[in-house]
Amino acid sequence: MLMYIKNPLNFVEWNIKSFLLVLFSIHIAMLGVIGLDVINFEIPIIRQVIGFIYLTFVPGVLFLRLLRLKQISFLEKSMFTVALSLITLMLSGFFLNELGAVFIKRPISTIPLFCMIFLIVSILFIVCYIREKNDVHNPSFVTFNYSMLPSIIYLVIVLFSVIFGTYLVNYYHSNILLLFAILLIDSIIFLIFFEKLIPELMYPMIIFVLSISLLYHNSLISSTLYGFDIHQEYYASNLVMMSGVWDHDIPRNINAMLSIVVLAPIYSNICDLSLTYVFKIVYPFLFSFTPLGIYLIYKKQINNSKVAFFSVFYFMSVYPYYTEMLALARQEIAEIFLVLIVLVMISNYEAPKKKLLYTIFSVGLVISHYGLSYLFIFLSLIGYIFLVYSNKKSEIFNPRTIFLFIICAIGWHIYISSGSIFDTVLNLLENVYHSIAYEIFQTSTVSLATKSTPSLCGKLLRMVYFSSQFFILVGFVHSMFVYKNSKTKSGVKFSKEYMALSLACACSLIVFLVTSSTGMNIYRFFHISTIFLSLFCILGGLVVFKFADRAMQHIVPDSHNIIGLKFLSVFLALFLLLNIGFVQEITKDNPTSVSLSLDSMKEGGVNSSMLLYRYYIPIQDVHGSVWLSQNRNNTMNIYADETAVTFVLAGYGMMPDQKCLYDERNRCVNSYIYFRYPNIIYGVLSKRDSDMYGHENISELLPIINQKHIIYSNGYNAIYT
Template sequence: MKLSDPFQMNDWPIIPLLKLVIALHLVLVGLITLEYLGFSIPVLRQLISFLYIIYIPGMLVLRILGMHNLKSSETLLYSIGSSIAVLMFTGCVMNIVYPFFGIQRPFSTIPMILTISGIILILCILCYIRDKEFAIPHFINIDRKDYPVIFGLLLIPCLSVLGTHLMNVHHNNILLMFMIVVIALVAILIGFDKVIPTKFYPLAIFVLTLSLLFHKSLISMNLWGWDIFHEYYLANLVIENSFWDSTIRANTNAMLSIVSLIPFFSSICDMDPVWVLKIIYPFIFSLVPLGLYVAVKKQTNMKIAFFSMFFFISIFTFYSEMLALARQQIAELFLVLTILVMIDKTMDRRKSLHLLYLFGASIIVSHYGLTWIYLFSLIAVWILLILMENSKIWAFKEIIYSKIRKIVDKSQGNSGQIPVPFRTITLAYVLFFIMFTIFWYITFSSGSVLDSVIAIGERIVTSISDDFMNPEAAQGMSVIVTEATSMLHTITKYLHFVTIFFIIVGLFICVILRDKFKFENEYVAFSEINFLICVGGVTIPYFANALNTTRLYHITLIFLAPFCIIGALIVFSIIFRHFFKGNSYGAISIFFVIFLLFNSGFVDEIATGKSTSIALDHTAIESTTDSELFNDREVSGAQWLDSVHNDLIFVDEIRRNLFKSFGYLYTETLPDNSSKMWGHAYLYLGTYNIMEKQSRTEEHETTATTIMNNDSMSVFLNRNKIFANGGAEVYYK
């Protein structure tokens, strides 16, 4: 079967392309009109509008820039990234400009739809003017024998969706457990070159990623996590007021990935922002491993690229902690897109710089934490590249490296500098990133982001001499030395240590034997800097605590994941060369399948019947464990208290997150006894507090958080119970 490739629409003849865009636009307008008239077609508007605004604007931008003959996956990634950037900055411009024309509610549905319609119309006209002569249509050739593989892979996300429904409704995890087994089977089949052809590796990465993300994000009909509640509150504030109040002094309020993007999806797709965060954002985030796969494949091969991403998505942080950080999900996509642009030296330099500046600016307006890490890396990489290109320094470095090569590899090969057509990381780009970062955070966060960074820097500088590598101050070191709570957790911990060892081996070999690998100089420089960031997270006091050690490690793996696989190949080729008959990828697939099974909580569920994952543990669904997952009764209790409260609210550390969705960032943590409470105040208890008579208190005197579960019953003695629904209770005095 031969079909026109929808992922390469930027190469279609201009007239068929414009006809399709206009037809899709008319369908979207028709669906919205029908809903205003009272005729609604379930799901259709959400699907059509999402695909339209997430792909068409960016694809037209690529066409205007004259970016042609890209691979399908690259066109898809650049188009979606450009579309998201267009939506974010459009919302910002609307919020600033429209009030001058008497439109006081720029984020209401009609102005947003009319604005997007106008932007797409302008983009279509520019496409016709600038690129009407270009036409090289591409086709998708689907062989009948490929149908089982395609449909088999596409069934995995279906298992994820059905499994979460079964878990939510019946508290049965059998389908989700089966899904994890299927994901493991796919990795093993690819490791042993069975069934799945290499051309389907990108599809495999995408469906495995989406399945792992959905199996967590779709658990519960409510939000779960930490920062995501505050993100929801700020986005919902924009939706309710149809206006973004940029004067609110909060770091997250300056992030267009929250205050602009969520309202766009919510209004145009007619979706509750809760489901935007639970469905659309994980879908966008699933493109991060796909983009990294493309970047790694260009520099290595398909197998290394696939298992690099399998390792990357297997770590629990990816499909757990990251789902509670919507703004970082968007920022990481833009970071990956900058990597793709950076390593593609075949692209026209002028065109690549347009994309690099667009994606770089989009990182800044998406997540402040990732912005500062990237900014630090960018400056360090630029300096490192300048030094690498210095002839004297290069000659000295080669003398040192040549001595090491004699030990590592007897065949010297070409030890000269690997030439590149041009460097993407230039002084102009570094200065642009610095200036735009300062401008954005001073203008739209009232300087709160800069204040936070300065405070963190001061604390690091003042404590580094006394607390270097001190577990009480360096969170990464604390994670390493803290004893695991069970044998299974100990095994998981040591599996992570093994992967870190693989990274060290792989990075060392790739740096020393540069002539034997195809890694771009800039990518290697970023990898070296990110490895140092990892080391800093373990040794430097209060450095990792700014983000959290697991998140910091996850970010560095965006660059370091391929070196884990290269290191594993080297180690396994030595250890298992006879057992696997030279197929080191087979050994790698088995190792990383085991790694996934331990990280996902699968092994815990099998061995103990109580998983560490909220997606596999039915008691977490019922909120009978101390987790960040809240049941309907807890949510309704919090909503009731929000509607009536006029005094301070005391709530334990976990349930405190629930009140962030109402904007209460400064509720007080429930103390261990009533004598520590003051004045008139409400006390909120969740299901876990009521059933176990326990509350969680967290002490943050050091970066290693101390968790104390205290007897909460003494706290509400002599107080009046004013609300109870079987899952939440409210007391007042």
């Protein structure tokens, strides 16, 4: 049974009056909830929901309407809508800060920000109406097939199980529902073969729900921030929130990223949402659009929805996607723009609009993440050399656009640094090195695959990682052969831009894997490389299966790759369960998942507990650090363990650059000593030697502690002076 409903995001096809009526309703609703809050008549949740919809979709869809992009898919429109909204918010906040600071004391605060965004949206309304008031648009409808209802209900159950499962972990110490949710997620890779149950039309929705479920299953654990760099990002954002002004002269890379110092305060102010929940809820939601863009890229290469879906499933299953990325808010935003840059490159849009979109998304990438911008320049240069060598020409992937991107990145750095030309050049070179070496190839956490581990699950995880890398190698070599010979098989026709960037990425990954003493510890680059290389994992797996099938004299005929994909579905299911920590938790074999194994890690000994508390910040640590921030003598240093100095004191305490106890224990005179939750409960301090984390016994500090007086304790934190 079919039902035709008006397509809610196919705005290019809507009549202008219907189009503006829907958006104007959201526009006025946003004005209304802000007005009600001003007179202290707050309605719970309404402002957060309307504010999020307003900021995330309204500016972008108006710009998309003005661009008049024709013959693009619903998925492309939704991706462009979100990206155009994000860059509109970042640039409007930037100009308000730079120009409005002359007239407004606190430009980055609720009323100035809302007035600025409201004005921009109102102008876009007027321009859209004037431009199209006499145009005639045929109504666009989307088909709703009631046979899709079971799969929609299934996805709702998955998302509900994840959200409510994290609630049970947080408040009742039960992981049963969350484990069940992971099984539901994993089973989708098998259900995808039942086309009547899950039609191809549902694949994008499935990808989005799987993505947000995987991200939320970690980010919603505890009411505090999750991970590493996120605390430095919180500090930079909160500094803007507290002062109402962004000071770009503060010499920190993170402070130069509008994705942190402008975008996060905008969402926090307009939605009346704490920065913690902006990073825990809003940013993962936005990041969930990235796999959709990757799915589009892959479909344009092979025109096979199942292979594209499997490839994206592999991308989302790799460990950093739902762990490290949650602690890298700026990279969550930057990857949206990176994926759209590649999508624009390989798509057949009208030339002027294609160049405009490339420029817009390039600016978005530059102002969102230094390291990823410089890495893209590096990959582009290598990719262009490949195009020249293979006598291929690209409309948009050429020296002019690469030079434009480089100028954009350098220009942004020069503006932010505001220094002399010589100092700027030196700072730029140092910044490029630091951004790539420490933001992209940082090696401070557990390895993905090659780290030696005595556990059975650890060895099995290494095997599946090496297998996937072997599949990538086979798939890439086979695809290069297909590309070089200009063959088109089963709809496979690789674009030159995609192959050039993939080659650059593959070569870089091989070099770093071979030369790095820590092997797969370059986890961030491996995650980035899977944006381009995940497709080759699935294609390589199919090639290996076909070769094995021929070796067995075609025991299992597989002309349409169905058997091969079923074989890969088993592999991917195991790959996800091992990566996410499900198997380790069930077997109690060195469990390391913060969400699935919270209690197991607490009870698993000192090493397991200290690993947990590098990701997981108890609320008592927040209370202790905030108290110290509000009551300390600012002339006195604070000494604490590595994790406290880097994370909770720098983030929630807003006290960066404090001292590590194990480095300067003999200098703790006339200072504070801060002990956090695991220091008190387990009696150990975290420390860092080179790129490895360790710990030492707190008893070694007793002679120093005995000379001081305790001034604060909440039972789990202690502060001495």
